[in-house]
Structures are given as C-alpha cells and as structure tokens.
Amino acid sequence: MAKFFGVVLDETRLKEIKGTPLEEKVEPIFGGALKRLVIEVPDELGQKVIDQFTKARFDARGFIEETPAAFKRLVFKKIVEKKSLGPEVIEAAIEEIPSIKDQIEKEDRELPVPDIDISDILELQKNPVQKPA
Amino acid sequence: MPDVRIKTLPPPHGGKLVERVVRDPQMARKLMEKCSAVYDIKPTLFKGNPVRNVYREIMSVCYGFFSPVEGSMTKAELESVLERRRLLSGWVFPYPILFDVSEEDFKKLGVGPGDWLLLRLKGQPFAILEIEEVYEITPGDVAVRTFGTPDKNPEVVRVPFDQKHTGYNIYCSLNPIILAGKYTIINEPKIRPPFDRFWYPPKRAREEFERRGWTTVIAHQTRNVPHTGHEALMKNAAYIGDIKPCDGIVVNAIIGAKRIGDFPDEAIVEGHEMLHLAGYIKPERHLVTITLWDMRYGNPIESLLHAVIRQNMGISFHMFGRDHAALGEYYDIYATQILWSKGIPSFGFEAPPYEVDGGFYIRPQNIAEFWYCPKCLEFAYSDNCNHKGIYSRYSGSFIRGLINEGVTPPPQIYRPEVYKVVVKWWKEFGYPFNNEKYLKEREEKLEVDMPHMELPAHLKK
Numbered sequence: 346m347a348k349f350f351g352v353v354l355d356e357t358r359l360k361e362i363k364g365t366p367l368e369e370k371v372e373p374i375f376g377g378a379l380k381r382l383v384i385e386v387p388d389e390l391g392q393k394v395i396d397q398f399t400k401a402r403f404d405a406r407g408f409i410e411e412t413p414a415a416f417k418r419l420v421f422k423k424i425v426e427k428k429s430l431g432p433e434v435i436e437a438a439i440e441e442i443p444s445i446k447d448q449i450e451k452e453d454r455e456l457p458v459p460d461i462d463i464s465d466i467l468e469l470q471k472n473p474v475q476k477p478a
Numbered sequence: 479m480p481d482v483r484i485k486t487l488p489p490p491h492g493g494k495l496v497e498r499v500v501r502d503p504q505m506a507r508k509l510m511e512k513c514s515a516v517y518d519i520k521p522t523l524f525k526g527n528p529v530r531n532v533y534r535e536i537m538s539v540c541y542g543f544f545s546p547v548e549g550s551m552t553k554a555e556l557e558s559v560l561e562r563r564r565l566l567s568g569w570v571f572p573y574p575i576l577f578d579v580s581e582e583d584f585k586k587l588g589v590g591p592g593d594w595l596l597l598r599l600k601g602q603p604f605a606i607l608e609i610e611e612v613y614e615i616t617p618g619d620v621a622v623r624t625f626g627t628p629d630k631n632p633e634v635v636r637v638p639f640d641q642k643h644t645g646y647n648i649y650c651s652l653n654p655i656i657l658a659g660k661y662t663i664i665n666e667p668k669i670r671p672p673f674d675r676f677w678y679p680p681k682r683a684r685e686e687f688e689r690r691g692w693t694t695v696i697a698h699q700t701r702n703v704p705h706t707g708h709e710a711l712m713k714n715a716a717y718i719g720d721i722k723p724c725d726g727i728v729v730n731a732i733i734g735a736k737r738i739g740d741f742p743d744e745a746i747v748e749g750h751e752m753l754h755l756a757g758y759i760k761p762e763r764h765l766v767t768i769t770l771w772d773m774r775y776g777n778p779i780e781s782l783l784h785a786v787i788r789q790n791m792g793i794s795f796h797m798f799g800r801d802h803a804a805l806g807e808y809y810d811i812y813a814t815q816i817l818w819s820k821g822i823p824s825f826g827f828e829a830p831p832y833e834v835d836g837g838f839y840i841r842p843q844n845i846a847e848f849w850y851c852p853k854c855l856e857f858a859y860s861d862n863c864n865h866k867g868i869y870s871r872y873s874g875s876f877i878r879g880l881i882n883e884g885v886t887p888p889p890q891i892y893r894p895e896v897y898k899v900v901v902k903w904w905k906e907f908g909y910p911f912n913n914e915k916y917l918k919e920r921e922e923k924l925e926v927d928m929p930h931m932e933l934p935a936h937l938k939k
Contacts, residue, residue, distance in 0.1 A: 351876070353885055374870045376852030378888035379880075400739045402875060405801055405811060410875030411739060414883040452882070453913060458905050459886060463898040466752065474754060474761040477674035478682060 348391030349408045350384040350435060352421050361425055370430055382424060386432045394435060397442055398449075415448035484694050484720045487684055487792035488839035492546025492569045495680050495790060499540050499663045503931075506664035509606055510934045513596040515587045517579070519604070521735070521921050522772075524647040527914060528735050528921040533599050534770035535575055537926075540605065540663040541679035543769050543787045549660035550577035553613040556656075560623040562826035563782065568836040572782035573774065574620060577607055577661075578653035584612075595657065596937060602928035603665045610659040621649030625776055625808070631824040634778060634813035643805060644737050645774030667926035673733060676747050678767040683728075683791040686765065692725035694718075696795040696843065697788040699803060700731050701773060703741045703749035703900055705891050707872035709758060710848040710857035715797040716763075718843050728765045728793055730784075733925055734772035737805065739878065740912050742920075743768075745903040749896045756895040767791070770925060775805035778817040782831060789840040797843050818842035847871070850890050881910050 354362075354371065359380065362368050371380050386394070391409055395401045400411045419441055423434045442449075500506050521528035538544050546569055551559065556574050558566050565571045579587070589595055595607045625646055626635045639646040669677045678686060687695060696716050702708065716724040729750045733743045741749075747766055754761040769787050774780055780803035781796075788796055802814035810816065819842070821827035821834070831837045847860040851869040854862075863869055872891070880887050887897055904910040 353880060353883065355885065375850050375888060375890040376870075378890045379885075402806065404873040404875040406871050406873055406876075408873065408876065410873060410879050411882075412879070414879075417879075417883060454909070454915070456882065456904075456909060457884065458908075459884065459901055461886070461898065461901050463902050463905075466756075466895050466898040466902065469752070469755040469895070470748070473675055473751065475675045475751065475766065477669070477671075478677065 346388065346407060347385050348388060348403060349406070350386055350391075350394070350420065351381045351408055352384075352417055352424065354380045354382065358421060365428060367424065367428060367430070382430060384420070384424075384430045384432065384434055386435050390432050390435055393439060397439060413445075413449045413452050415445040415452060416442070419445055482720055484794060486693060487687060487695070488789050488794055490542070490545050490680065491786050491789045491838065492567070494546065495542040496539065496545040496548055497542050497681060498548065498661060499666060501666060506603075506931070507934065509594075509662065509664050510596055510603060510937070513594045513606060513934075513937060515589050515593070516596045516598055516933070516937050517583070517587060518598045518601075522578075522648060522651050524651045528917060529644060529651060530648045530735055530772040531921065531924065532577060533604065533924065534734050534772055536597070536605050536661045536663065537667070537770045538787075539575065539661050541681075542790055543680060544571075544575065545680070545786075545790050547571060547575055549575075550607065550656065550658045551575055552611045552658040553656075555658075556615070556620075560620070563779075564826065564836055570782060570831055570834065570836050570838065571786065572776070572779045574624060574649070576615070576652065577657045578615075579655050579657060580653045581655055583653075584655045589657070596933075599667070599926075600924065600928045603931045603933060604667065604928065605661050605663045607657060607661055608659040609657050613656050613658070614654050615652065615656055617650050617652040617654065620652065621646050624649050624774075625779065626825065631822070633822050633824055634810045634816055635808065636810060637808055639808055643775065643808060645776050645805070648772060648774060665929060665931045667928055669926055670923070672744055672748055673768055673925045676731070676751075676766050676768045678765070678791065680790040680792065683767065687726065687792050690726065690762070694720055694724040694795070695726040695728055695793045696724045696797060697784070697791075697793045697840075698727060698729045698797050699784050700729055700746060700750065701736070701740060701803070702874055703745055703892075704753060704896060705872055705874075705877060705887075706850070706857050706893065707848040709753060709893070711797060711799060711845055713759065714848070714859065715795075715843045715845055718795050724795065726763055726765060727759065728767055728788070728791070730767045730769055730788060730791070732771050732773045733768045734770060735917060735921065736773060736912055738912050738914065738917065741878075741900065741910070742903055742907060742912055742916060744906070745900050748902070749899045752895045752899050753893070756893060758893060773803065775803055777802055777804040777809040778813040778822060778825065781814040781817060785831060785838045785840050789838055793840060795841050795843050797845055799845050800847055815844040818844055878911065
C-alpha cells in the first residue's frame, strides 16, 4: 500500500504556487479550514523517510507524520522547484537533509511560542470545578 | 422481566479494594522500626532517559487502582501473568508489577525474604516493602513475553517488538533482581498542582460518583490533548447507559514518563478539564482523573489494565477505539477491539475479558472512528457518514505536526480554549511537546512532593 506525505499550505505557500499547475492539486481538508498538497510515495521510500528521523512514523491514515518542520519546508521547496508531486520530490529532499541538520536539532530544543492571548482561559481556570481533596 | 437499569457501581476487581496507606504517623514510625534497610527509589533508564519510576506503581497498588494486586509479584505470580494474564488467585491481570534492584544494590542492602525494606522517595521515607521472595529475571525475556510475538500471538501481533517501542524498552531496562512482597505507603505524598485536582483514587472516585448520583459511568482513556474527534467520541459513546445515556463521563489520564513528542501531561489534563470549563460538556457530567503509570503502549494488554483501573474506580463502561494505547504497527490496529469482542486465545482469552472466569464487570464500547465531514456538518461517526473524499480523518500525529510548523489548528480540530491550554504549557516549558529536557525535569520533580519524616535511628547509619 502506498504511503503519503502531506504539506500544509499557509498563505505564503499558497502564493508561491499561485498560477502553477500545482494550484489545481491543492486539497481542502477539514471543510476547507486547511489546505494541503499530497505526495504519494512507494512503501520503500516512505520507510526511508521514517528512518531519517527518530520521531517520524506512519499514522493510521498511511501518512508519514512527525517529521521535522524543517524537512517539510525542504519538501515544499522541492515541490516548487520541480513543479511536481512525484516521489522524486521526496528523494531530492532526503538527499539534502544534511543541509538542514542544525535546524532539525534546534527544533528538538525550542519552538517559538505563538503570540496568542490566553487570558480568557486563565480566567476560567481561576475557578476550577474540580478541587484538590 | 429483568430490570435493565443499572442501580449500583460495579464491584472492585477481585472483590475488595486494596488500600495500603498508613495515615497515622505513630503507626508509620512503628512500621519503620521493623525495617532493616533503606533504599532510595531510582528511575528506570533507557539510553540515559527515564522511562519508568516504580513509585508510580507503588502509588497505584497502595491506593487500589490495581486491586487486587498488593505489591511486587512473586516468581510464580509473574509466570502466571506472563503465561495466562491471570494472578495466582485467578483474577485477570495483564502486566508484571515488579520491584527491581541491581545486583550491586542488592548486595549493599543485604536483605532477604522476611526482611522489611524502607523505600525513600525524593529523600523522604515513602513506603515499606515486606520482602517475601527474592529472585532473578531476564529482562529481555520478560519484555518479549509481556507484549507477545507474531509466532506466539498471531491473532494480533504483527511484527516483533524492538527498541522503537517504549513499553518494550521499560521491561528490557529492568534490573535483574526482583524483591517480591507487599507495599505499604507510610508517608502519604502530596500530589502537586495541576495534578492534585484530578487525583481520584478508587475509593474517592466511588464516593464522588455516589455524591453525584451516578450509577452508569463510561471511561475515556487518554494520553492526548482532546481534539474535537475525541470530544465527539466521548459524547456519543456515553449514549450507551441503560434506560438513558450514562450519568457520567470519566476521563482517566495516564500520568508518567512518556514518549518524546507526546504532549506534556499538564496540557493533557487541563485540556480535558477545559472541555467542561468552557462549556462543551457540562461539568456535572464530566470528571477528569489521573492514574500514575508509565504507559507501556501495550494495546490489547494495556486495555486489560485500563479495565482493572476503571472498574476499581466504579466505572461501568469503557470506550475502546482504533489503535487503543498503541505505538507503531506492532499490533493489529483493532487488537483491543478483537480482544473485547471475541477474545485472543493466545493471550489466555478464549472469550472476551468480561466473559471469562476472573474477568471484568466493566463492559466495552468498541467504537470505530469519528471524522470531520463538511457535508454532514458534524463530527461524524465513520459507520454513518458515507461522504468519501470529503471527510477528514483525525490524526494525533498530523495535529502535532501542525503545531510543530506553527500552524494554529482550526476549530474543526481543536476547541480554541483547548488549544490555548496547549499554548499555556508551551510558554511554561518552552516547548509544546515532551522533549528530553522536559522528561528529565519531570523525573526530578515527579508528580508529588514528599512531607518530611524522620528516619528511625537504626536506619540513619
């Protein structure tokens, strides 16, 4: 059974593929709340990706997940360069993993905290329903 | 006609709740006088990282979560559990519960059968182990037999376990000397926030259910911050009940050393709590609880432990989904549902665990899957929704990947308030997931603070 590699597209990524044949391949998910491109990869290549990263795994949908964000950025870059969603994109990205090694290591230690106001939940938590015994 | 109403909570597994906690300091001192040595509890390490702390097992035994187990298993009990998933008394129990020490520590302690060993946690007296037997194990052998093999358990084991499996590593990393005997906590640890408000040992859980007038309760096992699919699962599974849906939905989070890349336990318990604080489930119907246990990710085997824990808490039904308490592709993704619908003979279950001698009163609610369907306009059940190519399946790994990339999960995936809980703990720990730094710090602090207790003079030497 083939495996899949998904790349979620934010506004910047959508702009980069605007007007290219890739634009037609964009899949809406969760009712259009997110958009993505999907690369179908043979089993062996899928396993090769998993073997590159300690946390990576196939999920129940057959998608390769929990690869570093730096690797996903690299895959997207290769998609744009090759204008393709073929397995050669993944092969090219794997070859360039040494160039993103530092980014991957940094990712394991720190990820920037989103700038989101959480005061409303802190307020809710001031009066928890469940109390310590 | 038989009455279909469920009027009482199920009995504890084994018939009686174990409670081995001494709360009287004078009695504690008397018991300590009988001890001949002191041992400082150490974490079990795999490649230098903590993967287990036996104190969690001692807590779960002494507060009755693992009733009728009362301590570290004897050799005969261990064999019985590994061979047929039964205690010597005949009650179903899935996992070896062992107090392991290194050969070096064993020599230093100089203890043997009949001796009492005082166990210290975070530098303070914590519990007593009444040593009944001392024996040796081969940890790798225990690991393989605990989880099964494709040859011996072909119904559900797909590939041999290896070092990518956290539970397997836990058993492989045990020390070879086992001190078997009953545990008694003599200095009650204080559960630290935020876990303290979720601490409902079986006795307290049953009292709480009675206070709320609950007789039908369904359990949700979790190791995740709840996405909307989990929420749909909880709400829909709870329709089982008797003449009406279940009175209560109890989330029971397994708290302990976990896989790098999972969410921190703090975010998990508060994420679930947020579902009632933010009004998605009425708090009168929802209770978030914890059990201390270093998860073994044993899918069908783990589901048996979940049944033990939750029946002891007084819970009548248990949700079992796809890939229950699983990691990787070692087991069939429906292994737990196979066990709870027809049994797994090679693991000692010719019938489901509620139909065998020594089995459970708790009943399974085997659930397929929920997904988001924009045409149904709901978090749809997979056996209902037929909109292929339109619906989106949930995947915890996918969601963690989104967060890793800095993408805010949309409300179709996370309630906004729940995601903010993730962000709260992300700010606190500087990272949204368990990493080596978090696991090490957590191992130092644990989930408890230990009150000071003076050692008896003869143990100070």
